[in-house]
Amino acid sequence: xxxxxxxxxxxxxxxxxxxxxxxxxxxxxxxxxxxxxxxxxxxxxxxxxxxxxxxxxxxxxxxxxxxxxxxxxxxxxxxxxxxxxxxxxxxxxxxxxxxxxxxxxxxxxxxxxxxxxxxxxxxxxxxxxxxxxxxxxxxxxxxxxxxxxxxxxxxxxxxxxxxxxxxxxxxxxxxxxxxxxxxxxxxxxxxxxxxxxxxxxxxxxxxxxxxxxxxxxxxxxxxxxxxxxxxxxxxxxxxxxxxxxxxxxxxxxxxxxxxxxxxxxxxxxxxxxxxxxxxxxxxxxxxxxxxxxxxxxxxxxxxxxxxxxxxxxxxxxxxxxxxxxxxxxxxxxxxxxxxxxxxxxxxxxxxxxxxxxxxxxxxxxxxxxxxxxxxxxxxxxxxxxxxxxxxxxxxxxxxxxxxxxxxxxxxxxxxxxxxxxxxxxx
Ligand SMILES: Nc1ncnc2c1ncn2[C@@H]1O[C@H](COP(=O)(O)OP(=O)(O)O)[C@@H](O)[C@H]1O
Ligand SMILES: [Mg+2]
Numbered sequence: 001x002x003x004x005x006x007x008x009x010x011x012x013x014x015x016x017x018x019x020x021x022x023x024x025x026x027x028x029x030x031x032x033x034x035x036x037x038x039x040x041x042x043x044x045x046x047x048x049x050x051x052x053x054x055x056x057x058x059x060x061x062x063x064x065x066x067x068x069x070x071x072x073x074x075x076x077x078x079x080x081x082x083x084x085x086x087x088x089x090x091x092x093x094x095x096x097x098x099x100x101x102x103x104x105x106x107x108x109x110x111x112x113x114x115x116x117x118x119x120x121x122x123x124x125x126x127x128x129x130x131x132x133x134x135x136x137x138x139x140x141x142x143x144x145x146x147x148x149x150x151x152x153x154x155x156x157x158x159x160x161x162x163x164x165x166x167x168x169x170x171x172x173x174x175x176x177x178x179x180x181x182x183x184x185x186x187x188x189x190x191x192x193x194x195x196x197x198x199x200x201x202x203x204x205x206x207x208x209x210x211x212x213x214x215x216x217x218x219x220x221x222x223x224x225x226x227x228x229x230x231x232x233x234x235x236x237x238x239x240x241x242x243x244x245x246x247x248x249x250x251x252x253x254x255x256x257x258x259x260x261x262x263x264x265x266x267x268x269x270x271x272x273x274x275x276x277x278x279x280x281x282x283x284x285x286x287x288x289x290x291x292x293x294x295x296x297x298x299x300x301x302x303x304x305x306x307x308x309x310x311x312x313x314x315x316x317x318x319x320x321x322x323x324x325x326x327x328x329x330x331x332x333x334x335x336x337x338x339x340x341x342x343x344x345x346x347x348x349x350x351x352x353x354x355x356x357x358x359x360x361x362x363x364x365x366x367x368x369x370x371x372x373x374x375x376x377x378x379x380x381x382x383x384x385x386x387x388x389x390x391x392x393x394x395x396x397x398x399x400x401x402x403x404x405x406x407x408x409x410x411x412x413x414x415x416x417x418x419x420x421x422x423x424x425x426x
Pocket of ligand 1: 091095171218
């Protein structure tokens, strides 16, 4: 079959033509809906019979503001891919920190960037690189990482992203030698990630992310989170279909059981993976760890039965939190994780529902039960004691009813101190 190559003019027409109309409520006249931009699918570019080639990308993705970099520009940005600039390495290849100067090209402001280079001998390849450009080039949201541009030169394929200074949630949650993430930060991250997934699922043309895991959740300096790595993302089912059937890809410990068994992929597969990350946030434990005792190696198998029984929750919640969490919040989140991890996809909540529940547990500060630091009084503290007693009286009120007053209970949650966040901000 002859493959007809489309021109950029015809493509823009495909993208912008809308036959839909509606009736104006004021004039009663029929009006055409404003030009709607139809998202380009991965299959439009990646399939062998595709009408659009990679060389057409700058035109096909017109309006996405993606920059096409040369390899020598990226060498300059990363100091020739210096080892000291290496941020990490995943299935796609190494990721380097770089800096774009304002004079590099018009319209591109000076900023730090992360440059990801495809490892030509690695597990992933051209299709994943393309998926990243097709999805992230067209989808913009505060909780999706921003793709700044890409490079395609001979066999070299690279991607340039905004730089997220705190790296991945995986690094932050499981790192050994620094303070633990406070409860409020964990809940903030969970909510942000849920919003990112809900945006993908609720798009006009839904997207299944397929690789939701803590290493793909990146964090900025204020712990705002952004989903990265769209290499495995898929367009959701269309035309009334309930699922798409595809090769099983993803990460062990995060992929939904029915997807692994049947290859049937739905948005509910992402909800399951989200449940796994929520469990990681609750427990501070990795989804899979063969160093743990055998019945605890799979986090879901071990923890899910405990989530239903709120009396056994203390066995699940991360001990590194030292009791500095909201009991009511933890119960809600445990129930939510339990539902997300249901073996029946139809019983899992939608990501929109997950956002609602997580929105309701932000800022809970009901019952911290963490350790107290007792300061031995000295002689000079006598006058302070008087002031402290007065403050106690002020806080509890004259009518004797107890009101919460943080300043009257000096608590120093070590983890929070290490992260420079006071319990008052929780
Ligand atoms: N935009 C970014 N900003 C800062 N660090 C990043 C960025 N993208 C990736 N990284 C770092 O590079 C590491 C490797 O990323 P990646 O290739 O996505 O592999 P993986 O997801 O398997 O960790 C991440 O864990 C993260 O620490
Ligand atoms: Mg990643």
